[in-house]
Amino acid sequence: MKLLGVAVGVAVVGVLIGFYISSYLVGNTPAFRPKATGAAGARTVNLTIQTVAAVGPSLASNHPDWVSYLVRNNQGRWERSTVWTLPANAIVHVTIYNFDGASGLRNPFLGQPQGLVGKEIVDGKPLGALPPDQPSHTFAIPELGVLALVAPVGDAAKNQCNYAPCTMAMAHRTMTFTFRTGKKGHYRWQCFVPCAAGFVYGFGGPMQTIGYMDGFVNVV
Amino acid sequence: MSSQPRSVEGGPAHGRRFLTAWLVLSLILSPLVAIYLGPAIPPGNGSVEATGQVFDNEVLVTFATPICIFVVLFLLYAVFSFRSRTVEIVDGPPVRGDSRIQIAWMVVTTVAVLALAAFGSYELLVDGAGGGQGPNAAFLPAGHSQAMDVQVIGQQWEFTYRYPTLGGLETPHLMLPANTLIRLHVTSLDAIHSFWAYQLGVKADANPGTDNIVYVTTKGPRSFDIHCAELCGLWHGYMFDTGQVVEQSAFTAWAKQQQTYFAPVAKYLPAYSTTYLPDPQRRAG
Amino acid sequence: MTEFAAHETDYEVVEGEPAELLGRNLNSAGHLLASATAFFFLAFLFAYFYLRSLNNAGLWHPKHVSPPVTLGTLVMALTVLSATLVRLGVADQRAARRPEWRLKAAIALAVGIGAIVVQVVAWTTMGFGPADGGYASVFFGWTAFNILFIVGALYWLENLLATAIRYRNVPVGADPKPGHASGDPGRPGHDIGNPLSLVRPGLEALSFYWTFLAGLGVLAWVVLYLL
Amino acid sequence: MSTTVVETHRPIWRRLIGFNLLTGIVFGVVGYYIGWFIGHHITGASVAYFSGIDQNDISVTLGYLLGVGGFLIGLGFGVYPWARIRGYPPSLREKETQGASRYFGLCTDHKVVGIQYMIGIGLFFFIGGLNAMLIRVELLRPASQVFPAGQYLTLVGMHGTMMMGIMTSAILGPFANYFVPLMIGARRMAFPRIESLTFWLLMAAGAILTTTIFFGGFPTGWTGYEPLNSQANTGMDSYLVFFALVGISMCLLGLNMLATIITMRAPGLTWSRLPIFCWGVVSTAILNLLAAPVLIAVLGMAVFDRTVQTTFFNPQGGGSPYLYQNLFWVFGHPEVYILALPGMGIVLEILPVFARKPLWGYRLAVSGLLGVTLLSWLVWQHHLFVSGINSDLRPFYMLSTELISIPTGFTFLCGLMTLWRGQIRFSVPLLFSLAWFFNFLIGGLSGVFLSDVPSDVTTHGSFFSMAHFHYTIMGGLVFAFFAAIYFWAPKMFGYTLNERLGKIHFWVMFISFNSTFAPLFAIGFLGQPRRTVTYAQHLQFLNDWVSISAFILGGSMLIFLYNFVYSLLFARIRAPQNPWSSVSLEWQLPTPVPLHNFDRIPVITGEPYGYGSPGIAAIPAAGPAGGSA
Secondary structure: OHHHHHHHHHHHHHHHHHHHHHHHHHOOOOOEOOOEEOOOOOOEEEEEEEEEOOOOOOOOOOOOOOOEEEEEOOOOOEEOOOEEEEOOOOEEEEEEEEOOOOOOOOOHHHHOOEOOOOOOEEOOEEOOOOOOOOOOEEEEEHHHOEEEEEOOOOOOOOOOOOOOOOOOOOOOEEEEEEEEOOOOEEEEEEOOOOOOOOOHHHOOHHHHOEOOOEEEEEEO | OOOOOOOOOOOOOHHHHHHHHHHHHHHHHHHHHHHHHHHHOOOOOOEHHHHHHHHHHHHHHHHHHHHHHHHHHHHHHHHHHOEOOOOOOOOOOOOOOOHHHHHHHHHHHHHHHHHHHHHHHHHHHHHHHHEOOOOOOOOOOOOHHHOEEEEEEEEOOEEEEEEHHHOOEEEOOOEEEOOOEEEEEEEEOOOOEEEEEOOOOEEEEEOEOOOEEEEEEEOOOEEEEEEEOOOOOOOHHHOEEEEEEEOHHHHHHHHHHHHHHOHHHHOOOOOOOOOOOOOOOOOOO | OHHHHOOOOOOHHHHOOOHHHHHHHHHHHHHHHHHHHHHHHHHHHHHHHHHHHHOHHHOOOOOOOOOOHHHHHHHHHHHHHHHHHHHHHHHHHHOOOHHHHHHHHHHHHHHHHHHHHHHHHHHHHOOOOOOOHHHHHHHHHHHHHHHHHHHHHHHHHHHHHHHHHHOOOOOOOOOOOOOOOOOOOOOOOOOOOOHHHHHHHHHHHHHHHHHHHHHHHHHHHHHHHHO | OOOOOOOOOOOHHHHHOOOOHHHHHHHHHHHHHHHHHHHHHHOOOOOOOOOOHHHOHHHHHHHHHHHHHHHHHHHOOOHHHHHHHOOOOOOOOOOOOOOHHHHHOOOOOHHHHHHHHHHHHHHHHHHHHHHHHHHHHHOOOOOOOOOOHHHHHHHHHHHHHHHHHHHHHOOHHHHHHHHHHHHOOOOOOOOHHHHHHHHHHHHHHHHHHHHHHHHOOOOOOOOOOOOHHHHOOOHHHHHHHHHHHHHHHHHHHHHHHHHHHHHOOOOOOOHHHOOHHHHHHHHHHHHHHHHHHHHHHHHHHHHHHHHOOOOOOOHHHOOOHHHHHHHHHHHHHHHHHHHHHHHHHHHHHHHHHHHOOOOOOHHHHHHHHHHHHHHOOOOHHHHHOOOOOOHHHHHHHHHHHHHOHHHHHHHHHHHHHHHOOOOEOOOHHHHHHHHHHHHHHHHHHHHHHHHOHHHHHHHOOEHHHHHHHHHHHHHHHHHHHHHHHHHHHHHHHOEOOOHHHHHHHHHHHHHHHHHHHHHHHHHHHOOOEOOOOOOOHHHHHHHHHHHHHHHHHHHHHHHHHHHHHHHHHHHOOEOOOOOOOOOOHHHHOOOOOOOOOOOOOEOOOOOOOOOOOOOOOOOOOEOOOOOOO
16 A cells, blocks of 8 residues: 555656656747748748847746747737748748847857848948958858848937847847749758857857747758 | 486577678678768768778778677577476576687677777878877878868858968858868867767867868868867857868959958957967956 | 684684784885875976977966065975974884873974965965966965875874874773774774874874875976076 | 555555655755855855856855755755764765665665666656767768757767766666675675765766756867866856765775675675676775775866866966866876776676676786776876976886776687687677677777877867777676676566566667668778867768768667667566676575675685585585674
8 A cells, every 4th residue: 555655656756857858858839930022942931030038028028038039920029939830942031129238259250141032231331241240240141151240229229129029119130132932941040249248258048048049940 | 496407419500600690791791881881971072081981980880780790690590499498497507618619709890990990090190180280290192282271260150261372261150271281289178069060070079279280182072061069058059050061262252342341340359370369358347 | 614603703813902003004105105295296386388389379477477585485494394293203202201202293283284374374365366377377286285195194193193192191001081092982892002102103104104195396496486 | 666665554644744755855955046146145246247146156066066965965864964064973874774765875785875876867868868979960961050050069968977977876876786795705895885875976967967958058068178277157057066076986886895895795705706896896996096086076176177267278377288187187087987997897797697607717817907096107208298398207107008908808809708718698698798899999999090190180179089989888898797787687676577578679789880880981081070069071971971870870779768768667677686697796695685784794715706516515504693784
């Protein structure tokens, strides 16, 4: 009898632990699939994302102070997802609203946009390259050769956004650019700017955690 | 509990029988391995160094064959011919060693090991064998003074490349001229990476603040895979790339095209240097 | 063969072991511990010379990093003094001069604690922090762990001294009250015939180890302050 | 689990109160939070960028350390030091209780500690194995699928760290603790309390490593290379504290073993009469004692780098990542032999029993073990062949690395020649021992490729090296581990393990082991780097093959588990006192072994392997009481 009780207790605890561990292991931000328009093969997708200095308690309970990317879902609300599903061989028009200050690049070479269709437009002006101390973040899909820069909000700017969600009334910069998704595949995207405050080389925490400054582009 | 042992004398001449079997098998198998298996071992003939590695592997695998046969055959022979066939426990002969066998074994293994080490050292020192040899190695390949400099910069998580001979051009693609002795300067900006150009037989760790030099002599035009071979964080598994070896003419054309494409950022690049140590970032994200 | 299976042995077998067995155990253990400690600090010695030879980013030893030589020397001197006192104490103990050795041990303990205090003062009053380059890192790491080991050795010394004091009135060979040895008076029966006989083995092992540690302290002093 | 258990008739709630595992855990948790609050008080807002609680390394590290302290106090390790502070003389009186409860607390009986070790290490071996299974699940497909990249790295790191950390004591823990005193005719270990401490430290360490997932895991694998180490989340602190505790445990274990074998041998047991297994323990213990401190030191530096911002390994602050690589491998390579040497000892101990012959070339075997012990200190930079330091020294490290194959060859010669002309009787332990020779042969020969720089350039950091050390460590250590279990279980537990199930276990494990790791040599040569969550398309078939074999390999462990539980708890077939009719000392004792082993210390009059020569006293005669113990 006692033995049975012990066995049941052990089983319950084991199940709970197993559930926790498995939820950690497969844990990931939910995949987001933007609406695609146009015929198959020549599809176009509009992707609107924002970068914010701190994701804030309402969107991330465990790391509220981490810098993060957010995406605007099909209902027009900001949600924290960095795993995006895009159609193959599609034209993707990306709009980035940046509410974050400058961090600076370790490798100045990454200050020039690469692999885009046309030029990257920052607040209406085409961008050649940013000086190394300027970039706030980058949006890069190395396997597709895509690299876009995110220009910073000046330190002097009024009405800065401390943590997400931010409103368009707050100081921000607007980047728009276009790239092609290649063949089907499972591509990673990341930020090259060491923007993780408090980590050696600024490259820990959010820079090495999917859901903040890293994510996947599932091209299907 | 232990009864009288069987006498050592009598019974077939196991020793001679085993040694003959081993000799025959080795004489048959080792050449086969050397001829068929050896040349098939990667990394192939993408560069002079890679060819050298293939030869090295061929020698090693040929050398390993008789040893492998010896131990396995010995085990099988002993297991099958010395298993006890009695119900009650019978002890074997109380043999406690044989100095002649011991000395012979020591001599053979020592000679073999020294030969191997000498061979490996020679193979290593003639051309560096495609391994990273640090900023100031004593042994350099012939004609290293005319080698073409190319810098490999590892960062989390992408390799970029600089060509000091092309005005410090930096590009995300590795393009190498054919039939040339290249001097790769491998360094890193943050964590430890390892630059592995598989078909070229090149591997060199990228340490921050270190100029890890590796020489490679390209052959004909081809493409080759690039991996990061040292755990460097989240996207280590995605830190791969493809490089090209092309004819000299194509190389110059490509270089010109890259210089125009990356003109905007050129003015922001730091002066070419063997290592870069940017200040640690302490600003708010 | 049957002798082996005779019957279960009782406690007296172990508790009745001759003191010289404990002596041999502690003696070998002291030497082994000393060798382990040596390898531990070898890592810091290596780090010192390696980082010094590399001098990455020119930050091995920035100008404003000036080690507290006076206090450091004081720490080293106090450690050596304490070790010497323990050695003298061993001589007294061998010669059955019990009060003398207790006095020396007490002073040695006080001196050792003094060394720790001085080290703490040095850390808090000097003009650089652990983040100030390679030398500062090695300095902090080495001194911190050195103090840690000193604390351990002093704890050992305190044990022996306390035993000697607790049984100071027990004539050699007399029996203590039940349960004394385990510190658990609830236990029935006798423990150790003569507790004082167990002090000397520990003392000899300690004096070796403590001297060795002081020697390492001198090495640290030479490397960190003189080179 | 052991028949020496005498049920004590106290209600269970009474037994739960007092110094035992339960109080240990409670005190441990309390200690963690105390440390956490202290650490948070220290660096509240003082260090500007420690903004979030989750990034405060000082809190987490302090919490872990105080947690371990509380755990040990709760287990009862505080009683004796406190008594010594108050001046009570050394004693062994405490904690030699009978009953099942002694397995859940501080017990100074070396036989109890041995069984504790076997169960505890088995638990963590199981967890590490599960991680390996999950890794192989992920590698079923070329692209990242089941686990996100970060969690995959945590899996890899936990598997490697668990195996390389906990399993260092896989032989010394259970078998040396249990059988060395019996083999040398002693009544106890030299320092029984330290013996128990090493075990509980190991358990605390394992628990701490598993909690790394609460802090986001760690990305560095088992080597924990800097500066990635300094970049990582607080999950990294679990790794650092874990390995530091394992280092302390290893060091103390080695010290205890050496002291015991040096000082407590029975009269007449000269060094040249010491059983070869004890020699394996001696050589391993030497490495434990001297290598572990280096590990503790380098991890201490890493902790300082993460907490008080020293710059040991930060090239921008005057440090160097090479410093970490050097110091880590100064420990790391001896550590590999800490895993391999006890296996040699076990195999050479088992062969004579089943070949019914004396160990062939006893002195050669001993010199082989000691030679490996010595040489293992001179080879560490072969882990850095392509890292660009001391490239001109590479020929030397190539030579020293290949020189190790000479003393290793001694082991092979002695083992093989022991079989020669023997009267071999097949049993599960012998099968595992023979398999050891095959696995270690493959491992050693592949090691020659890795030690040869031109070949190493391609194989370095690839799946080839991974296959190599799995052949040496799993093929060497784990096979020897099982050989030892099947060999000594009758003495340890008093019941025989099922022979037929044992043979099934062996064949499944041996075949699936080889079909798991042999293809990895090819995968490595074909260019797949270690620890990558993705790989090239054309390698999928080989990887799937390996994964499926790995699952079968995992299944073979379940066969063993079934056999173990079934034989010990349900079948309960009493084992004879000396089932293998061995002549060595531990088998001459009654089963179960009495509390203090020998009521009269035996006097050893002959060599340990007196098979086949009645002239030599097979059974050592019991000498006068007292003796030297």
